Amino acid sequence: MTDRTADPSASEQESDDAALARLGYTSEFRREMSPWANFALGFTYLSPVVGIYTLFAVSLATGGPPMFWSLVIVGVGQFLVALIFGEIVSQYPVAGGVYPWARRLWGRRWAWLTGWVYLFALLATIAGVAYGAGPYLGQLLDFTPGTGTTITCALILLALAFAINMMGTRWLGYAAIIGFSAELLGALVVGGWLLLSERHHGLGVLFDSFGAGSEGSYLSAFLAAGLIGIFQYYGFEACGDVAEEVPDPTRRIPKAMRMTIYVGGAAAMFVCLSLILAVEDYAAVIGGDDPDPVTTILNQAFGVTGTRVVLAVVLLSFLSCVLSLMAAASRLMYSYARDGMIAGSSVLRRFLPRQHVPPYAMVVATLVPAAIVLTSALSTDALTKIISFATLGIYLGFQMVVLAALRARLKGWQPTGPFRLGAWGLPINALALTYGVLAMLNIAWPRTPDVPWYDNYVVALGAAVVVGLGLLYLFLGRPDLRSDAPAGDAVPAARDTVPAHPAPSTPPTKD
Numbered sequence: 001m002t003d004r005t006a007d008p009s010a011s012e013q014e015s016d017d018a019a020l021a022r023l024g025y026t027s028e029f030r031r032e033m034s035p036w037a038n039f040a041l042g043f044t045y046l047s048p049v050v051g052i053y054t055l056f057a058v059s060l061a062t063g064g065p066p067m068f069w070s071l072v073i074v075g076v077g078q079f080l081v082a083l084i085f086g087e088i089v090s091q092y093p094v095a096g097g098v099y100p101w102a103r104r105l106w107g108r109r110w111a112w113l114t115g116w117v118y119l120f121a122l123l124a125t126i127a128g129v130a131y132g133a134g135p136y137l138g139q140l141l142d143f144t145p146g147t148g149t150t151i152t153c154a155l156i157l158l159a160l161a162f163a164i165n166m167m168g169t170r171w172l173g174y175a176a177i178i179g180f181s182a183e184l185l186g187a188l189v190v191g192g193w194l195l196l197s198e199r200h201h202g203l204g205v206l207f208d209s210f211g212a213g214s215e216g217s218y219l220s221a222f223l224a225a226g227l228i229g230i231f232q233y234y235g236f237e238a239c240g241d242v243a244e245e246v247p248d249p250t251r252r253i254p255k256a257m258r259m260t261i262y263v264g265g266a267a268a269m270f271v272c273l274s275l276i277l278a279v280e281d282y283a284a285v286i287g288g289d290d291p292d293p294v295t296t297i298l299n300q301a302f303g304v305t306g307t308r309v310v311l312a313v314v315l316l317s318f319l320s321c322v323l324s325l326m327a328a329a330s331r332l333m334y335s336y337a338r339d340g341m342i343a344g345s346s347v348l349r350r351f352l353p354r355q356h357v358p359p360y361a362m363v364v365a366t367l368v369p370a371a372i373v374l375t376s377a378l379s380t381d382a383l384t385k386i387i388s389f390a391t392l393g394i395y396l397g398f399q400m401v402v403l404a405a406l407r408a409r410l411k412g413w414q415p416t417g418p419f420r421l422g423a424w425g426l427p428i429n430a431l432a433l434t435y436g437v438l439a440m441l442n443i444a445w446p447r448t449p450d451v452p453w454y455d456n457y458v459v460a461l462g463a464a465v466v467v468g469l470g471l472l473y474l475f476l477g478r479p480d481l482r483s484d485a486p487a488g489d490a491v492p493a494a495r496d497t498v499p500a501h502p503a504p505s506t507p508p509t510k511d
Contacts, residue, residue, distance in 0.1 A: 032173065049183050053132075054129070060279070064211070071232060090417025096332045112470075122394070129318060134150030151374060210286060227391070230391055234395075236257040239257050341480065348360050
């Protein structure tokens with residue numbers, strides 16, 4: 001198959017630019033990202049290796065082998081969300097993802113708050129992934145395990161991802177494809193070898209808790225362990241975050257989103273299953289005697305040298321994931337800034353003339369996660385808290401878009417992009433929202449009654465603080481009045497308008 005999008009024709013470029021102009025924008029990005037690179041970006045953001053390796057030990061200790069089924073359940077739920085996102089991006093292929101989508105579906109204030117929540121969650125996710133890579137990098141480089149070395153390794157990873165991202169869209173696409181290829185090949189090779197040479201159990205263990213959650217209801221333990229599935233299945237939205245860098249985005253991005261769920265989900269389940277069946281002693285993991293079963297398995301299966309090779313592939317997966325996350329965060333900030341909707345807009349919307357990337361947005365997408373990583377020294381279970389908070393924020397941002405789509409649909413919105421769900425749109429939209437609300441309740445549910453109340457509710461409190469600060473900024477700073485870009489036009493009868501004279505402090509822009 002010939003991929004003609006690596007060097008898009010002039011007519012195709014003009015058609016994409018004309019379509020974007022009808023939506024009210026002229027892009028400064030280059031459409032240099034092929035469909036495969038766009039899919040690879042979503043895949044490396046979703047990253048089955050990162051998701052499974054980061055939380056395998058915690059989830060197995062909490063819920064035992066049946067925690068595997070959370071990957072199936074969450075995969076179905078997130079696929080419904082991906083279908084809704086596909087409809088939206090097919091009609092509104094604008095850089096920044098959830099913010100411009102919510103803007104067109106509902107209005108400026110809802111969009112501003114949606115982007116605010118999602119941005120904080122993205123930055124926390126970057127920190128969580130980088131922090132999760134620390135122990136593996138430490139093992140590869142023979143660092144002494146500890147909080148200090150984990151933080152150092154995470155900062156090194158952030159700096160490297162920043163440097164690659166600053167090289168431009170084309171290099172981001174190359175890095176995504178390399179990361180995708182290495183991760184998928186590594187997952188298949190490592191998982192296949194474990195199933196052939198280190199399989200100690202049959203598939204029946206997937207229905208046996210081995211004593212996990214014995215202190216109370218197993219359902220509670222399973223839901224807590226389900227964080228591995230909930231953390232695993234987001235990243236497909238990154239395909240839409242770079243909509244202005246992909247030729248023919250209205251058709252190709254919805255397909256890339258669905259492929260991310262198909263391929264990424266299958267790879268994640270394969271990796272997780274191979275690790276579960278390779279654990280020799282579940283009681284040791286559940287009881288805390290083997291706190292790092294992944295390393296134990298790799299050392300037994302591949303030896304010291306082989307484990308280093310596997311760790312190198314794992315770290316490449318972590319790097320690719322951080323790259324994709326940074327790209328998504330920087331495009332969201334740029335989209336905000338282009339509409340004049342955030343403090344520092346005049347700086348955040350600037351572009352490097354040769355690389356065609358927003359450098360200052362990229363700096364923020366690096367420094368804020370670095371600061372979060374540094375503060376992790378204050379917590380004994382920093383990784384779980386960072387990931388829980390980040391995941392809740394991501395899901396909240398997702399569901400604000402899904403809710404906006406459902407509201408618009410009930411008010412008469414008829415999707416007009418090439419990808420449409422037709423009569424299935426309304427029921428799928430309702431199911432996607434129901435799933436998302438239940439997932440958020442599961443993430444935020446307090447499960448440690450023996451700790452201080454503020455620690456027990458830390459995830460929900462963190463989300464409440466972010467939303468509260470956003471509302472305070474929204475109603476005091478009124479950033480929604482600083483833009484005349486289109487909003488609320490998915491439902492023509494309820495278009496969101498701005499005053500004839502926007503606030504003079506930040507002139508309206510539609511770069």
